[in-house]
Amino acid sequence: METQATRDAYGKALVELGRLHEDIVVLDADLSKSTKTAEFARAFPERFFNAGIAEQNMMGMAAGLAAAGKKVFASSFAVFATGRAFEQVRNSIAYGNLNVKICATHSGITVGEDGGSHQSVEDIALMRSIPNMCVVVPADGPSVRKALFSLYAREGPAYLRLGRPSVPVIYGEDSDFEVGKGIELKNGRDASLIACGIMVNEALRAAEVLAAEGIDVSVIDMHTIKPIDKGLIVKKARETGAILCLEEHTVLGGLGSAVCEVVCEYCPVPVRRIGLNDVFGQSGSPDELLQHYGLTVDHIVQNIRSLVKNR
Amino acid sequence: MREINEKSLSIVKEKALIMRREVIKMLGEAGSGHTGGSLSPADIVSCLYFWEMNIDAERPDWENRDRFVLSKGHAAPLLYAALAEKGFFPREWLSTLRKIGSPLQGHPDMRKLPGVEASTGSLGQGISWAVGMALAGKIDKRDYRVYVLLGDGEIQEGMVWEAVMAAAHYKLDNLMAFVDYNGLQIDGKIKEVMSPEPIADKFRAFGWEVLQIDGHDYQQIIASLNIGREVKGRPTVAVARTVKGKGCSFIENQVDWHGRAPNKEEVEKALAELQAEQDAAEIKR
Ligand SMILES: Cc1ncc(C[n+]2csc(CCOP(=O)(O)OP(=O)(O)O)c2C)c(N)n1
Ligand SMILES: [Mg+2]
Numbered sequence: 001m002e003t004q005a006t007r008d009a010y011g012k013a014l015v016e017l018g019r020l021h022e023d024i025v026v027l028d029a030d031l032s033k034s035t036k037t038a039e040f041a042r043a044f045p046e047r048f049f050n051a052g053i054a055e056q057n058m059m060g061m062a063a064g065l066a067a068a069g070k071k072v073f074a075s076s077f078a079v080f081a082t083g084r085a086f087e088q089v090r091n092s093i094a095y096g097n098l099n100v101k102i103c104a105t106h107s108g109i110t111v112g113e114d115g116g117s118h119q120s121v122e123d124i125a126l127m128r129s130i131p132n133m134c135v136v137v138p139a140d141g142p143s144v145r146k147a148l149f150s151l152y153a154r155e156g157p158a159y160l161r162l163g164r165p166s167v168p169v170i171y172g173e174d175s176d177f178e179v180g181k182g183i184e185l186k187n188g189r190d191a192s193l194i195a196c197g198i199m200v201n202e203a204l205r206a207a208e209v210l211a212a213e214g215i216d217v218s219v220i221d222m223h224t225i226k227p228i229d230k231g232l233i234v235k236k237a238r239e240t241g242a243i244l245c246l247e248e249h250t251v252l253g254g255l256g257s258a259v260c261e262v263v264c265e266y267c268p269v270p271v272r273r274i275g276l277n278d279v280f281g282q283s284g285s286p287d288e289l290l291q292h293y294g295l296t297v298d299h300i301v302q303n304i305r306s307l308v309k310n311r
Numbered sequence: 312m313r314e315i316n317e318k319s320l321s322i323v324k325e326k327a328l329i330m331r332r333e334v335i336k337m338l339g340e341a342g343s344g345h346t347g348g349s350l351s352p353a354d355i356v357s358c359l360y361f362w363e364m365n366i367d368a369e370r371p372d373w374e375n376r377d378r379f380v381l382s383k384g385h386a387a388p389l390l391y392a393a394l395a396e397k398g399f400f401p402r403e404w405l406s407t408l409r410k411i412g413s414p415l416q417g418h419p420d421m422r423k424l425p426g427v428e429a430s431t432g433s434l435g436q437g438i439s440w441a442v443g444m445a446l447a448g449k450i451d452k453r454d455y456r457v458y459v460l461l462g463d464g465e466i467q468e469g470m471v472w473e474a475v476m477a478a479a480h481y482k483l484d485n486l487m488a489f490v491d492y493n494g495l496q497i498d499g500k501i502k503e504v505m506s507p508e509p510i511a512d513k514f515r516a517f518g519w520e521v522l523q524i525d526g527h528d529y530q531q532i533i534a535s536l537n538i539g540r541e542v543k544g545r546p547t548v549a550v551a552r553t554v555k556g557k558g559c560s561f562i563e564n565q566v567d568w569h570g571r572a573p574n575k576e577e578v579e580k581a582l583a584e585l586q587a588e589q590d591a592a593e594i595k596r
Contacts, residue, residue, distance in 0.1 A: 030464060030498050030505075034570075038498075050498055052467035052505025053434050084433065113343045113409040115417035117384070117432035284411030292411065 011036025382437025
């Protein structure tokens, strides 16, 4: 299976986009080799600015650049971009609905060995809570490219959540990725798996295991957490009557919460959430950590079995 | 003024070499981590742990202990080597660095490992923490001292200067900072990425006692510690010129060695160089 890190896809797509649009300016905070904005810096040195280790100032500068007509892409690790600079993102960027796209890498526990201080498990919740902010969590490289092009064209601030390790490529060039529209990768009637980011591929694998047991599940790639695709969630709730949400993030305030909000209000059915259960991450290899925190095919399969049985 | 004698000096030197070796071994075993920045401040950290600080491994929670905050938390391997050498935990733990379940997290975790004073890793935050600890010492009229180690890239964080302002404002003469002035950060030379210069003048303007030293010269480090103790009414900083990766020729001053660990061959090579340095030191003695 072909694999690619979403941050690598970001680095490449950013250069492509930079070639098409002269109004793009890219900022980083001393992590350009890791976030891959270094590729843009090499191609367009006059439109790249390193803020140094100063994320708050980077976000403030991004707001000013955007207010002066630039389309700004600002990168750092997710924990610093959304955590350290939260209030600059809120008041300087989002309050004025400015064109700053926060493209953060090293999200979630698959950061691995650096440990809990560097593993953002709350960034989706933080960004989702800010008015005007659009939140996209792509599952693979090709999705990143499409997301980046769409976000460029979309007015206002956005948060693009990217990862460190290589992940399987799920989509071809011709996928129909549209911000705000979930993708139905598999249509089954017994339950629905709604996932984002690296958990989409785990959902697909779990669906195969379940199919072998005669359980027929739907798999949804809910890459846009905000604005969330209400129509698709309600449709799947009606059709399958049970939902399991999957995310590499705390279960408080992320994708699972967003799905629950829609389901409770429009079509109550049982929902379960797999994610981090209100704990910090720790050092370890990405695979060990995914195991440790239950972000695995096994855990998905067990949950679906009991969801379907208890219905 | 405590003058250092030959014997104490040789201990400090020897411990620095031991720690550098442990750093290389640990990182080699872990397969990831920050090599350059763990080696550059080894001489400063050795002087703190094996000469200056009043600490007791038997009582990591002792209220009157001096405190060390590793604000540049990515140099965790160096801190762990110092704590193990001091006896805060068994040396065997060092080989678990960065592994799942280990108390030796990629960045220091105060709730997992005895002797770690502050959970750091997010740059800039350790110095504010140290200011808080120094302030608590003043409130409680305790005479412990607080030491904090900053990176020269780290001081680009705005909050560092907020902390520097607060420390002077509260006249925290029980606080001493070291800047590991190795000239490099991740994306290149600090002067090219985002210059924090002139560093000494900035601290001076904020009201600190400022010393400029060679961070690999033990006499100068010890002298700065002595001055730090004497200065009253304001905090002291030693801006310490260092070589990133110090002690291993192929790692020294290489920006790419910021965030990579040595492979097997490189571990051997580095250990051999450090051993040669040790042998030379012994012959001199
Ligand atoms: C707030 C924050 N932003 C970014 C990082 C990522 N980071 C880790 S080390 C480093 C460079 C540090 O440079 P410097 O302070 O000079 O350290 P040294 O050269 O001593 O290793 C960066 C940007 C971080 N740990 N924390
Ligand atoms: Mg440095």
